[in-house]
Amino acid sequence: MKNRILTTFTLIGLFAAPAFSAERLVPLVYENIQAAIDASNEGDVVLVAPGTYTGPGNRNIDLKGKAITVQSNNPADPQTVATTIIDCEGLAGAFVLRTGEGADSKIAGLTITNGKAFLGGGIYCQISTSPTIEECVITKCAANLGGGALACGGGSAPTIVNCTMSGNSAFMGGAIYSNASSPSISNCLLVGNTANTGGGVYCTVSSCTVNSCTFSANSSGIYSSNQADVTIKDSILWADTPGPELFVSKSGGISMMVVSFCDVQGGKQAVVVEQGCILSWGYSNINTDPVFESGPLGGYYLAQTSYCIDAGSATAAALGLDQFTTSKEGNPDAGIVDMGYHRRCPRKTIAATIDIKQDIVDLAAKAPWLMCAIELASGYNASDILPETIRLQGEIAAEKVWLGQSGSAKARFSRSRLRGVLDVGSEVQVTVTGTLVDGSMFMGTDVVQVVDEAQLTQNGKK
Numbered sequence: 001m002k003n004r005i006l007t008t009f010t011l012i013g014l015f016a017a018p019a020f021s022a023e024r025l026v027p028l029v030y031e032n033i034q035a036a037i038d039a040s041n042e043g044d045v046v047l048v049a050p051g052t053y054t055g056p057g058n059r060n061i062d063l064k065g066k067a068i069t070v071q072s073n074n075p076a077d078p079q080t081v082a083t084t085i086i087d088c089e090g091l092a093g094a095f096v097l098r099t100g101e102g103a104d105s106k107i108a109g110l111t112i113t114n115g116k117a118f119l120g121g122g123i124y125c126q127i128s129t130s131p132t133i134e135e136c137v138i139t140k141c142a143a144n145l146g147g148g149a150l151a152c153g154g155g156s157a158p159t160i161v162n163c164t165m166s167g168n169s170a171f172m173g174g175a176i177y178s179n180a181s182s183p184s185i186s187n188c189l190l191v192g193n194t195a196n197t198g199g200g201v202y203c204t205v206s207s208c209t210v211n212s213c214t215f216s217a218n219s220s221g222i223y224s225s226n227q228a229d230v231t232i233k234d235s236i237l238w239a240d241t242p243g244p245e246l247f248v249s250k251s252g253g254i255s256m257m258v259v260s261f262c263d264v265q266g267g268k269q270a271v272v273v274e275q276g277c278i279l280s281w282g283y284s285n286i287n288t289d290p291v292f293e294s295g296p297l298g299g300y301y302l303a304q305t306s307y308c309i310d311a312g313s314a315t316a317a318a319l320g321l322d323q324f325t326t327s328k329e330g331n332p333d334a335g336i337v338d339m340g341y342h343r344r345c346p347r348k349t350i351a352a353t354i355d356i357k358q359d360i361v362d363l364a365a366k367a368p369w370l371m372c373a374i375e376l377a378s379g380y381n382a383s384d385i386l387p388e389t390i391r392l393q394g395e396i397a398a399e400k401v402w403l404g405q406s407g408s409a410k411a412r413f414s415r416s417r418l419r420g421v422l423d424v425g426s427e428v429q430v431t432v433t434g435t436l437v438d439g440s441m442f443m444g445t446d447v448v449q450v451v452d453e454a455q456l457t458q459n460g461k462k
């Protein structure tokens with residue numbers, strides 16, 4: 001750890017000459033994100049260290065038309081993204097773009113939460129802005145009118161790629177609202193968003209493209225109205241209830257929807273197409289359970305048996321998704337692209353021997369901790385593990401971590417968090433994962449018996 005920090009400082013010292021693009025470090029040098037942006041010149045990178053950012057300067061953040069990147073230390077690493085958090089505390093949105101920002105204005109690898117605004121609870125792209133928003137997680141944000149996670153209006157054209165939007169809400173467009181705009185939404189996961197109309201996406205007077213996205217557990221999928229033109233490809237829309245998955249409305253003028261290489265629950269018959277509106281429905285579409293699975297980074301992986309695998313429009317390589325995966329094992333998408341959202345492949349997975357110290361885990365035990373020993377495969381150093389990335393069953397973060405100088409580390413997990421994550425049973429497989437400084441991932445499993453208090457008492461009486 002110490003070595004890594006020293007190296008970082010050395011690199012900054014060598015390369016931060018004024019003639020080159022600078023790294024603006026938050027909070028080390030600038031006390032908030034806005035202050036770092038205000039100090040930035042074209043091409044600079046505002047580097048936001050892991051942590052939770054609140055207060056003025058960390059909400060209603062304005063890029064002021066600058067071609068700069070505002071990002072976490074490692075947007076490609078989900079754990080870094082998950083631990084670099086802009087918390088708007090329900091007081092405003094996180095970002096507002098209104099000065100003609102183009103594709104070189106980037107927001108990358110940040111988690112945005114508790115945003116609240118009239119339009120765009122997380123991010124609002126106004127007046128002819130076309131920023132790039134990538135690898136962001138926008139969650140639990142809300143808008144009074146449109147776009148719980150993100151709104152675009154006034155001829156804006158944001159590129160939204162590799163983002164997750166979950167648990168957001170609005171009157172229209174629980175995740176995304178587009179009015180007189182043309183957003184491009186690629187490889188995004190939109191789940192658990194709610195709205196009166198358009199639980200996932202609401203498009204009005206807009207031209208929207210949706211590629212390689214997964215929509216599920218939203219109040220409905222995609223709504224288009226008022227001469228909107230929506231093109232959806234290589235995507236999954238499943239279990240958005242009460243629905244419908246797709247709605248083409250004549251309100252304000254006939255709209256159009258083009259759907260191909262998608263898995264849509266209910267198929268063409270379930271799409272609401274109002275009189276005079278146009279639905280172009282490709283023969284390539286399917287209507288079959290995508291068989292979502294949970295994996296190291298959460299839900300919405302595809303099972304090996306899913307008909308969504310190899311069912312897309314082109315090769316994964318042609319679409320830039322060959323270093324991304326739909327499988328919980330993390331294998332790159334090969335051949336024809338799989339439908340739906342892809343996660344980045346872990347750079348490399350290192351085997352680890354995991355020993356949960358308790359062979360019998362009592363979910364109701366008074367002892368507060370579950371202790372776990374981690375032994376990395378030979379040649380790897382435990383001090384390279386990023387302690388904040390260690391997870392049990394992909395969900396529970398370690399409460400405390402001890403990193404040795406060899407391959408050995410120890411982590412403890414709070415027992416109070418195990419209930420609902422570990423099933424009760426005689427042979428329960430427990431998986432522990434984490435990320436190393438070079439971006440590779442370690443993974444190992446142990447088998448324990450899981451009981452609860454009731455069972456123990458019963459056994460004791462016998």
Ligand SMILES: [Ca+2]
Nearest residue numbers: 310334336338
């Ligand atoms: Ca494939």
Ligand SMILES: [Ca+2]
Nearest residue numbers: 355356357446
């Ligand atoms: Ca054990």
